[in-house]
Amino acid sequence: EADIYQTPRYLVIGTGKKITLECSQTMGHDKMYWYQQDPGMELHLIHYSYGVNSTEKGDLSSESTVSRIRTEHFPLTLESARPSHTSQYLCASRAPGANNYGYTFGSGTRLTVV
């Protein structure tokens, strides 16, 4: 059973709409990440957070914004969706410490902007 939850799983939305993709984890992880993945391509980091009130932009330029008001919640918002935002968005988290196993990923949100 997943310990990190993303909603919605699929979303089709019109150009210009504001959308928020939800990501929540129940493991108390401090580090959380948003990745964007186009079909057949590698994941690219768009935002990350190392704890409450900490957010940073990733390697891939994105018009989205994130917030981290609570440890367990890391939502991603697009103020005005465009067809170029069509992609899969994956949320992940990681526990602190050098010996942790790795990353836990959500099931992803597949976004289509028409």
Added chain:
Amino acid sequence: KNEVEQSPQNLTAQEGEFITINCSYSVGISALHWLQQHPGGGIVSLFMLSSGKKKHGRLIATINIQEKHSSLHITASHPRDSAVYICAVRGAPGANSKLTFGKGITLSVRP
């Protein structure tokens, strides 16, 4: 050129075959991850390696730090192993914990 290269790009195998998927990287790392992505998009973390070899069930992962190379082996492959296998590396100690990903290998195991 991507910092993480995976080969082969696509792989088809017959059920029961031994499968090897390779990953090469060009930067110093603190850890290498093998991930599995099924149709529908969800990702499962299989292994995290910083040296040597790890085994979990029918899966074996090895890493050679000097050669900047890792392999993922699947013994007695099964159709349920069909998925995309992604290699990702985390920067050298002192760098941040961000991952750099390969494009993944699409594996199809035929019954």
